[in-house]
Amino acid sequence: MAKCPVCDSRKGxxxxxxxxxxxxxxxxxxxxxxxxxxxxxxxxDSKVVRNYKQLPHFSxxxxxxxxxxxxxxxxxxxxxxxxxxxxxxxxxxxxxxxIMELLLDKYAFNDKEISYQNDLEEQGFRFLDQTIExxxxxCSSEDLSKVMGTIYRSGTIYRSVxxxxxxxxxxxxxIRGFVNIPLR
Numbered sequence: 001m002a003k004c005p006v007c008d009s010r011k012g013x014x015x016x017x018x019x020x021x022x023x024x025x026x027x028x029x030x031x032x033x034x035x036x037x038x039x040x041x042x043x044x045d046s047k048v049v050r051n052y053k054q055l056p057h058f059s060x061x062x063x064x065x066x067x068x069x070x071x072x073x074x075x076x077x078x079x080x081x082x083x084x085x086x087x088x089x090x091x092x093x094x095x096x097x098x099i100m101e102l103l104l105d106k107y108a109f110n111d112k113e114i115s116y117q118n119d120l121e122e123q124g125f126r127f128l129d130q131t132i133e134x135x136x137x138x139c140s141s142e143d144l145s146k147v148m149g150t151i152y153r154s155g156t157i158y159r160s161v162x163x164x165x166x167x168x169x170x171x172x173x174x175i176r177g178f179v180n181i182p183l184r
Contacts (some may be wrong), residue, residue, distance in 0.1 A: 002022065003023075004022070004023045004024040004027050005019055005023065006019065006023050006024070006027035006162045007024060007027050007032065008039065009024075010024035010026065010027075011024060012024055013025065013166055014042055016028060016031075016037060016040075017034070017037060017039070017040050018031060018036050018037065019031075025042075025136050027095075028120075042087075045076060050086050050101075050105075050109065052100075052101055052149075052152055052153070053152070053153050053164060055104060055108050055145070055146075055149040055152070055153070056142075056145070056149055057068070057107075057146050057147075057149030057150040057152075057153050058142055058145050058146050058147065058149075058150045059150075059154075060150070060154050063147070063150055069143065069147055069150075072136060072139060072143065072144065072147045073127055073147050073150065073151055074108060074178070074179065075131065075132075075136060076128065076131075076132070076147070076148065076151060077151065077175045077178065077179055077181040078127050079127065080099075080128065080172070080175065080180045081175060081176055082127075082131075083123075083124050083127045083128065084096075084172055084176075086127075087120070089115075089169075090131060091120075091124075091169070091171075091172060092168040093168060093170055093171040093172060094119060094168070095124065095153075096124070096171060096172060098117060098121050098122060099124040099125050100148065100151065100154075101126060101164055102114050102116070102121070102125045102132040102149055103125065103129065103148055104149065104152065106129065107132075107144055107145040108145040108148065108149065108150060115153055132144070138147070161170065
């Protein structure tokens with residue numbers, strides 16, 4: 001293999017669209033550009049690498065001692081259960097995780113455009129977003145995004161999806177026990 005034409009010190013192993021040659025992974029990471037590298041298997045969109053678990057959040061003890069923060073969390077989780085109920089309890093935790101990430105994209109990362117994986121994810125996002133805009137309009141955006149970060153990080157939603165349990169509704173069934181949605 002030839003040396004990387006960018007640094008001229010390491011072996012070039014990645015075919016670069018910009019250089020039209022094989023470059024090393026270090027140089028690949030340094031010269032990446034969204035408009036020029038789109039379609040390259042080594043280029044990852046910034047949304048893909050967002051670390052939602054590292055977003056600012058409240059500690060569970062803070063939420064449990066603050067009725068206002070509890071109300072925000074309960075409203076969001078009730079809306080999740082209402083959306084699930086409206087779809088005959090056919091949702092799974094992975095879909096809810098995706099919807100929460102889209103809400104964090106809007107409220108924590110301030111994204112203006114949201115991309116959806118499918119129609120159901122879009123419906124879920126719009127349902128929760130409308131509920132938030134209507135019922136939490138007086139809530140500060142900082143508190144709102146931190147509560148969402150707490151639900152995402154500290155709640156069972158992320159862990160239930162990561163654990164890959166046989167029950168795909170672990171989080172949904174958990175929160176259903178705390179909100180005012182009748183069980184069937």
